[in-house]
Amino acid sequence: MTGRRRSFPRPFSHAPAVAIASAVVCTAAIASLLGGCGSLPGVSGNSGEKTPITVMTWAPEGTKATNMPGMPAMAEAYARWVNSQGGLSGHPLKVLTCNDHNDSVAAAQCAQQAADKGAVAVVGSYSLFGRSFLSPLEVNGIPFIGGYGASEEEFSSPLSYPVNGGQASLLAGNGRQLARNCERVALIRPDTIQGDQMPELLNSGLEKGKRKPAHDIKAPEDGTDYSGEVTRALQEVGADPSDAGTLASDGQSTGSCVTASLGDHTDAFFDSYRRLQKDRPKVHIASVLGSVNQSLVDRTGGASGPLEGAYLTGWYPVAGDARWEPMRKVIHDHAFGDNRIDPADQGVQTTWIAYTVLKALVQQLDDKGVTEITRHALQKALDRGDRAIDTGGLTPKLRWRDDDMLAVQDFPRIVNATVTYQAVQDGHLVAVQDGFVNVTKTLEERRTEG
Structure with a gap:
């Protein structure tokens, strides 16, 4: 930390010299600046300078x-x-x-x-x-x-x-976004107090879209390998090649989806996902902005990486x-x-x-x-x-x-309580719906435990 500069008291005998020096400087200045002489840093003087x-x-x-x-x-x-x-x-x-x-x-x-x-x-x-x-x-x-x-x-x-x-609108919004395309969802989230709120919030959005609650999979917040969580998530959503990508009578995909919200360690999750998913039927993946951003998409291979096609929910307009x-x-x-x-x-x-x-x-x-x-x-x-x-x-x-x-x-x-819906297309985050999506009703009507 940078220390605050301290003004030490000067000996009384120096005061006349200081006053004379100050007067000389002020006399030499142009008239418009006369009022500023003698002002202390950060304190309003006659010059009209406002306080910081x-x-x-x-x-x-x-x-x-x-x-x-x-x-x-x-x-x-x-x-x-x-x-x-x-x-x-x-x-x-x-x-x-x-x-x-x-x-x-x-x-x-x-x-x-x-x-x-x-x-x-x-x-x-x-x-x-x-x-x-x-x-x-x-x-x-x-x-x-x-x-x-x-x-x-x-x-x-x-x-x-x-x-x-906050987290509430992101997860409720992510649930509503996934409800459009996913019949089965698994949520990978931190095994923390903050993480304990996530399933209920995501489920409020899924239920709004008449989908079943997500499978809740806890994970270490600071993990470096999420192979176990990926394997369980894929098993829970039943990644069966016979139904992946098919459409229900209402036009919605009946595919399987895995959404992860692990902050900085979401990239480690998707690295594990990339290695394990290649031998299984493809499932849709999703997350919230903050856990995933454009730099993560770039680091994981862009259009050829595991995040291509991912559904993302954010608070604000797309970065571009x-x-x-x-x-x-x-x-x-x-x-x-x-x-x-x-x-x-x-x-x-x-x-x-x-x-x-x-x-x-x-x-x-x-x-x-x-x-x-x-x-x-x-x-x-x-x-x-x-x-x-x-x-x-x-x-x-x-x-x-x-x-x-x-x-x-x-x-x-x-x-x-508004969010935006985005997706990764050709390696770039793009908006998939114009304007903001208001999830106020979803949050107000959600069912809470207890």
Whole structure:
């Protein structure tokens, strides 16, 4: 961590010299800059410079489980870009970053660091440990804007303002997408607390499409070989050559499907799948964006790899959509070749959207004459939702008023339960349906255990 520069008291006898030197510098400056002399960094002076806005973005990096290094890297690139444009409505943007190490203690430490360093919000971050990091944020009144949605608590805390429907909408949407084409489905998911929610959510989408629940197959979150899970999945869906690819009377495929959601280790699963499936009838494979992206498709062989034809569910438009062009330009001009940033990664995309929300909020406050952007001011603007926030078509317009919250059991803070359907065709992720698919009813009507 970079230490904060400290101004040590100077001996009293030096004060006249300092004052004389300052006066000489000011006299030599052009008249328009006179008011700026004597201003301290980050403090408004007579020149009209606005106070900086400090925020934090965190994510796990260098761990054996899911890593999201592109999120803090995107935040830093965004700050360089927005500051080159004069800041957020004139306020310089300072971004702090933190590594939560996929650890509950480290996640809480990141949140406390945000509080200690004066962050007015945490923006576009990823952590599985919502209970650990949201408590210190709530105590200090720090809004959590546009988190990735990896923890259930992000959709229940009054200080959380999600921009997507998290794991819940992805899996419900994936179930609905698979219901169109699959009679039998197996789900391979992490053997974790977060993974335990996945079958119910996927099944809500399958049941909406009048399909049977998926076979639930648990797998180690940090596995390197999933041969056992692949074998079991193929057995469970009954990969029989006599029915693969045939059509039912309603025109739907009665084929077998295997969907996997294992974060960074989904590539290891599909490597095992590629080796074992070649001696069996082909089944459809599927996943959710975040577990699969274009770079994984490329690494596994593109059009000739195991992901060709895969069904994928995401939150946002396909990565090649023109609506991402502003983000791509910022990455090109201000990321300086930082290879942590993949424009097709949903973490990077979520961070861009979260900072778009922050920019809009600061503009709204500026329009009202608010000169100091505080934690309370941001929270008030978010809760009141005077104007819906336009994210450039990357999501529906967003608000977080009470009236905007969806009636989704266990996830009361969801305001956007839309997804997109994509597939891998000729080695590229492409949209298979125009626009967003709203899975609100699927989530609201799902049957929960207990």
